[in-house]
Amino acid sequence: MLFNSLEFLLFLPSVFLIYWLVLKNNLKSQNFFILISSYVFYGYWNWRFLSLLLLSTLVDYTIGILLDKELLPNKRRLLLWLSITFNLGMLFFFKYHNFFIDNFTNAISFFGYPIKTESLHLILPVGISFYTFQTLSYTIDLYKRKIKPIKDFIAFAAFVSFFPQLVAGPIERAKNLLPQFLSNRTFHYQKAIDGLRQILWGLFKKIVIADSCAEYANIIFNNSTDYNGSTLLLGAVFFAFQIYGDFSGYSDIAIGISRLFGFSLTRNFAFPYFSRNIGEFWRRWHISLSTWFRDYLYIPLGGSKGSQWHRIRNTFIVFLVSGFWHGANWTFVFWGFLNALYFLPLLIANKNRNYLDTVASGKLLPSFSDILKIAFTFSLTVVAWIFFRAENLTHAFMYLSEVFSPTIFSVPQIIDPITNTPVLPKKLILLIILFLSIEWIGREEQFAIAKLGLKWKRPIRHVAYLTLIVVILSFMDKPETYIYFQF
Numbered sequence: 001m002l003f004n005s006l007e008f009l010l011f012l013p014s015v016f017l018i019y020w021l022v023l024k025n026n027l028k029s030q031n032f033f034i035l036i037s038s039y040v041f042y043g044y045w046n047w048r049f050l051s052l053l054l055l056s057t058l059v060d061y062t063i064g065i066l067l068d069k070e071l072l073p074n075k076r077r078l079l080l081w082l083s084i085t086f087n088l089g090m091l092f093f094f095k096y097h098n099f100f101i102d103n104f105t106n107a108i109s110f111f112g113y114p115i116k117t118e119s120l121h122l123i124l125p126v127g128i129s130f131y132t133f134q135t136l137s138y139t140i141d142l143y144k145r146k147i148k149p150i151k152d153f154i155a156f157a158a159f160v161s162f163f164p165q166l167v168a169g170p171i172e173r174a175k176n177l178l179p180q181f182l183s184n185r186t187f188h189y190q191k192a193i194d195g196l197r198q199i200l201w202g203l204f205k206k207i208v209i210a211d212s213c214a215e216y217a218n219i220i221f222n223n224s225t226d227y228n229g230s231t232l233l234l235g236a237v238f239f240a241f242q243i244y245g246d247f248s249g250y251s252d253i254a255i256g257i258s259r260l261f262g263f264s265l266t267r268n269f270a271f272p273y274f275s276r277n278i279g280e281f282w283r284r285w286h287i288s289l290s291t292w293f294r295d296y297l298y299i300p301l302g303g304s305k306g307s308q309w310h311r312i313r314n315t316f317i318v319f320l321v322s323g324f325w326h327g328a329n330w331t332f333v334f335w336g337f338l339n340a341l342y343f344l345p346l347l348i349a350n351k352n353r354n355y356l357d358t359v360a361s362g363k364l365l366p367s368f369s370d371i372l373k374i375a376f377t378f379s380l381t382v383v384a385w386i387f388f389r390a391e392n393l394t395h396a397f398m399y400l401s402e403v404f405s406p407t408i409f410s411v412p413q414i415i416d417p418i419t420n421t422p423v424l425p426k427k428l429i430l431l432i433i434l435f436l437s438i439e440w441i442g443r444e445e446q447f448a449i450a451k452l453g454l455k456w457k458r459p460i461r462h463v464a465y466l467t468l469i470v471v472i473l474s475f476m477d478k479p480e481t482y483i484y485f486q487f
Helices: 006-022 027-069 073-110 128-143 153-161 174-181 189-222 229-260 278-284 287-298 308-326 330-348 368-389 393-403 426-441 458-475
Strands: none
Touching: 006 027, 006 229, 027 073, 027 128, 027 153, 073 128, 128 153, 128 174, 128 287, 153 174, 189 229, 189 426, 189 458, 229 368, 229 393, 229 426, 278 287, 278 330, 278 368, 287 308, 308 330, 330 368, 330 393, 368 393
16 A cells, blocks of 8 residues: 555545544554554555565564573574574565576576576565564564563564554664553644644655656666766656655655654654765665664674774675665665775775764855765765666666766757657756755754744645645656565
């Protein structure tokens, strides 16, 4: 079920009303209702994969109970590895099985030993990369005795399947979200209003920005051999705003919906395109995944301790694994490798922790130096996004070679597939500039319009929100899926 669909527009108010009006004084009933609602939400896509979600829940719940009772280090370690093997094994089978089989076959054939293998026709379960990482963090934290196990199965199952963030995050830690399922929740009008405001902005980012950019990005990337360098560059920029509006929009909606039900989720994006170097970018982009890899991979590998070589090695491992997490394609691996290369000079110069503050904090405009740094960092990310979006590495390098050709100085023109005439989407470019302006003004808040209009008179504020709703509806044609559903 998509957040931007008619079905969800009917689903959410129904769940909200039953949750608060019928079950408001009964925590166990609320948790059970969230669990059922989450399974309905997930099963609407493909009910058969509910069994995987339930199996993952049962395995990690059981291992959590056993870990708490077990005192022998070797047996506790065995239980941990059972959880890791099960979760990553399930992820490997559905997401990477064909990738490894195909690459193994190609490698053997390259050395003159052709073999015949068959790929499995597997459907990737939506959100499997997210909920497996969420349950994994639970068992790892239990093993390290950072948290206590939960014995309430319904609460644990609701934590694993919580529908606002089930299929595309944020990836929640048990220490943050689980206690909220064990505490009585009361309706707070202001928290609900803030949630609605964040949902509204998330829908704007998805429907108005991301889907509009997707229309032109798809035309350009799918027909890249027909276009000059400037048009290809424009296509890469459109994709940069498509993936940002799509993914951060989803996170905004998820966090906003959670607030409606009395929950607080982890922030997942913090205006990453205003970053002044690549280190700051990765502290602001997909925060829940970046911190997951930091805590469960980078630090166990040794983190920043040890020699310079160890720090570089650990950084490259994290970025390569992060790239591979996104999908079974060498383009994602190279995307991770490229970001590691970007990060390398900062690491060597010990400048990777620079810019922990918000750019131009307390000021209306950035300095000229900040503008140059932001532009340079954004340019690096746009180049990396080409590999993320391309069909394969050959496509990516051909695309990039044309971008950096003399044709980059020509006027960009996109061929309209309906009229077969060249067009330049000026309205979309102006819309992106407007979007960036609003994001810039609200960059010190949790989301761009968190405080927009709070000091205005109520009628003016309501007109502003109504205008935003009308704009969203005017861009709504048919519900487009989210990019990160495929991960």
